[in-house]
Amino acid sequence: MSTKREHSQDAVDTASKKRRIAADDALGSKITNLMHAVNEVLNHGASDDNDDIKEYMGEEAYGHLSELQLALDWQAAADGMLSIYRANVSKLPKSIPAFTVSAWKASEIPVKFPALPQILDITLETAVFTHQGITAGRAGDLSYERLEWVGDSYLELTCTLLIAQTFPAFSPGKTSQLRERCVKNLTLAAYARYYGFDQRARIPQEYLDSKHPTKDQDMTKIMGDIxxxxxAAVVLSDPENGVARVTEWLKQLWALELKKDIVEGERNPKFDSPMWNLRGAVDNVEIRSSTTVELGPKDQLQKLLGSKGIRLAYREAAPTKKDRSNKLPLFTIGVYLDGYGKKELQLGYGKGNGKKDAGQRAAQMALDNKKLMKELTDKKKLHDAQIEREREALEST
Structure with missing residues (x-):
């Protein structure tokens, strides 16, 4: 019974789909005929003929007809773009295998921007530089707004894989900061302008008006989207090699952006992450925590000075500024001690693009102050001894 209902519903869906296709074909045929008629009138022949037509129709009507011709031409181009997009999106690789993305090496950082990879389809290339405000405004019109949604995903994934392999020992917070530097609009807009995308873009005049209140902000967003x-267009136009070509291009661009981090990372001890050194299917795998855990600066400071009634606090020691090196927020965190005869004593401070990182640096500054640490640890010994004597006195009563 259920099968009969399913077949019946399939038949209804098929019939409905055929009706929609027939209706679209009929509408398309009417629009095509209209285009031919308009083109025949406006492109009739010599300029004298056009002057006669303009005089017969009137200046205003002739102008509207010219606008209609432009709109129809754009519609035809948009339909062509959409058909190419639909044909190619089905071939789009579903993911980027990890082995196609290798870690950055300081020796491979380029000295200048890499060459621009070619888009292998003229329709997609046109769409890349076309603002939706220039199209006829239909939902199906292909413009950079639709393509950037696909491209954004490839940028995010490629950058994540590169950073994860190059900096396996970094915390998730630190790696997120590096990725933000690479994929934020300010960075992408700078790349777009370097390659001359701003000169090729077809954008409504309102965005180019110098009196526009948010012109700079809007143009940065537009350039980043383009x-x-x-x-996306490089990938879509080349289903076989597009991902590899884009990945190599982005890897070189971002190597220049993160040059200092890559060089500094190679100076640190190597860490082989199991994420990239897989063992395959192995029975009885047991994950254990290390018996020798290295404490961070904050934990070391707490262990060194912490005691009953003693408080270490971390809070902002200065207003947040913008880091000149990467344009990210720069936090200044101080570490303060209440206890051992001190009140709100600042032991150290640290700066970083994250509060946790800045706090660790503040603790490290305190630990590096050997004279102060000696003074406070001596007081801690007396403090702990007094607590022990009070405990023993209570137990003896």
Whole structure:
């Protein structure tokens, strides 16, 4: 019984789909005929003929007809873009295998921006530089706004894999900061302008008006979106090698952005993450915590000075500023001690793009102050001895 209902519903769906296709074909045929008629009138022949037509129709009507011709031409181009997009999106690789993305090496950092990878389809290339406000405004019109949504995903994934392999010992917070530097609009817009995308973009005049209150902000967003759209177009136009070509291009671009971090990372002890050194299917795998856990600066400071009634507090020691090196927020965190005869004593401070990182640096500054640490640890010994004597006195009563 259920099967009969399913077949019946399939038949209804098929019939409905055929009706929609027939209706679309009929509408398309009417629009095509209209285009031919308009083109025949406006492109009739010599300029004298056009002058006669303009005089017969009137200036205003002739102007409207010219606008209609432009809109129809754009519609035809948009339909062509959409058909190419639909044909290619089905071939789009579903993911980027990890082995296609290798870690950055300081020796491979380029000295200049890499060459721009080519888009292998003229329709997609046109769409990359077309603002939706220039199209006819239909939902199906292809413009950079639609392409950038695809490109954004490839940028995010490629950058994540590169950072994860190059900096396996970094915390998730630190790796997120590095990724933000690479994929934020300010960075992508700078790339777009370097490659001359701003000169090729077709954007409504209102965004180019110098009196527009948010012109700079809007243009940064537009340029960033166009860059993401370009990434998508390279991939979509080349299903076989597009991902590899885009990945190599982005890897070189971002190597220049993170040059200092890559060089500094190679100076630190190597850490082989099991994420990239897999063992395959192994029976009886047991994950254990290390018996020798290295404490961070904050934990070391707490262990050194912590005691009953003693308080270490971390809070902002100065207003948040913008880091000149990467344009991210720069926090200044201080570590303060209440106890051992001290009140709100600042032991140290640290700066970083994250509060946790800045706090660790503040604790390290305190630990490096050997004279102060000696003074406070001596007081801690007396403090702990007094607590022990009070405990023994209570137990003896």
């Amino acid at each position: 860059f993401e759209a370009y990434v």
